[in-house]
Amino acid sequence: MVYGGGKLALYLSRIIRRLNSEAIVYFAGDQKMMPAYDYETEDAMAEGVEVRLLRRITQIKNKSFTLEKLKVEKGKAVGTNEFETIDGDVLIIANRQEADSGFLRSVSGVVINDDGTITIDAQRMTGYEGIFAGGDMLPGENRSSTIAIGHGKKAAKYINGYLMNSPFIKLEKHPTASYRKLHMWYKTEAPQKEQEKQAPVEAVKNFDEIVAGLSEPEARFEAQRCLSCGNCFECDGCFGACPEDAIIKLGVGNRYKFNYNACTGCAVCYEQCPCHAIEMIPEPVNPINDVKK
Ligand SMILES: Cc1cc2nc3c(=O)[nH]c(=O)nc-3n(C[C@H](O)[C@H](O)[C@H](O)COP(=O)(O)OP(=O)(O)OC[C@H]3O[C@@H](n4cnc5c(N)ncnc54)[C@H](O)[C@@H]3O)c2cc1C
Ligand code: SF4
Ligand code: SF4
Known part of the structure; x- marks a missing residue:
């Protein structure tokens, strides 16, 4: 039996299944309290791991374990004063993930x-x-x-x-550019790539990777979903759209500079910037506002 409800308890119990033994996970909380993703619990169960929630060990005598049943009250697991005794060959305590420092x-x-x-x-x-x-x-x-x-x-x-003897100074963070602030003029219809997965009945027979993962080209393709919220990705949209040629290109990786003497404040650049990298602000006395770096 494995005592704990996190990733470690679940993965250990799956190893035990691969060694052809029964594995029961006892956790002193409900499923919502488990520090693991739901799919990790579901995958463990699909491989034959039994998960018994709301149980706390109160006594151990040789190979006999007394567990108190718990219930959830105000979001916390509390004792019920009801007990059960079970037998187990091995108890693995797996309820903490901490660094050995x-x-x-x-x-x-x-x-x-x-x-x-x-x-x-x-x-x-x-x-x-x-x-x-x-x-x-x-x-x-x-x-x-x-x-x-x-x-x-x-x-x-x-x-x-x-x-380098030149302390790093943390740059100020951009205000969050939420999805509503983006001006997306393009949309992609590319469903998320499903990763191949071994069937539980096969997976439990070996120690091979269960989820195939992505190849490098696939991972790069998936990464293109990034909407670059708030960060200029040098699409040249503003540069091409400005009617006054007020946007100066600084070369790959260096983004752009605004010539505020030529800029009329028409907001064309702002309105078509897909990722909200440009803000329109009241004209300051000495305008120095460039595309955010
Ligand atoms: C079962 C399990 C499942 C997990 N699943 C996920 C998941 O799905 N997704 C996720 O994001 N995270 C997951 N995690 C968490 C993730 O693995 C850790 O948070 C992450 O690995 C921490 O990285 P780290 O570099 O701090 O430490 P570690 O990855 O632990 O690296 C520390 C390294 O230091 C080495 N070391 C230790 N002591 C010494 C020493 N004295 N001298 C030299 N080297 C030493 C160790 O050997 C190790 O290689 C999981 C963790 C566990 C235990
Ligand atoms: S606001 Fe200024 S920089 Fe932007 S498109 Fe209009 S003129 Fe060009
Ligand atoms: S500021 Fe916006 S429109 Fe201009 S290049 Fe960057 S991402 Fe494109």
Whole structure:
């Protein structure tokens, strides 16, 4: 039996199924509280994993486990004082996902919190100069590859600034360009690519990848769905549309500059910019507003 309701519990139980054993996941919450995607629970169940929700272990005697049944009250799982006893050969506790940061204890200045996470400053540096941190070892509820990759991208800018002796200054964020603000003059009718998946009955017989993934050309094609909200992607639309030739092209990757002496404020550029990279603002005394960088 596996105690926990997150990804780790589900994937461990699927490994147990591949080793030809029964696997039952017990979780002290309901499905909504499981820190896993619904499809992960469904895939595990399709492979024969049993998932029993709202159960908390209260006693273990040899291979006999006493579990209290729980109920949800005001969004929290609370005890019911009803118990059941089950037998199991092996109990795997899999209810936490945390970084093993113990090896950093010997590094002076690195602040390790009680839960093993590391404290960093606004430049994403730990208490030891020159050591940066990101990913699962930072405090936070959401631990995912996506977030870890984001941390890596951010840290890389600060690391580069540190090494070049030219600290990275974070640029101000654009105001959010929601879908309603976009002026889409083109639409694509391309259904999302379905990734091939092994049937559960076959998948459980081996340790092969279950979801085939995308080839590089397929991934690039899918990435073209990005609407570039709020970010100029150099479509030349404004450049071609401006009746006053007030938009100056600065070359690939450098976007454009506006010649405000020639600009009449007709808003043609703004109205056709597909991704809302141009804002119309009241004319300042010394206009210096370019396409957002
Ligand atoms: C079962 C499971 C399923 C998951 N599914 C998803 C998912 O579907 N989508 C998603 O986005 N995220 C998922 N995650 C979360 C995701 O895997 C992590 O959030 C992400 O990998 C964190 O990246 P990281 O670089 O911080 O740490 P890690 O990926 O853990 O990388 C840390 C690396 O440091 C190495 N290391 C550790 N100690 C030392 C040391 N002393 N010296 C040298 N090297 C060391 C480790 O070997 C490891 O390679 C899942 C996690 C689990 C456990
Ligand atoms: S607002 Fe100015 S820059 Fe934009 S299209 Fe009109 S004249 Fe050209
Ligand atoms: S500002 Fe808008 S219209 Fe002009 S090039 Fe960039 S994305 Fe295209």
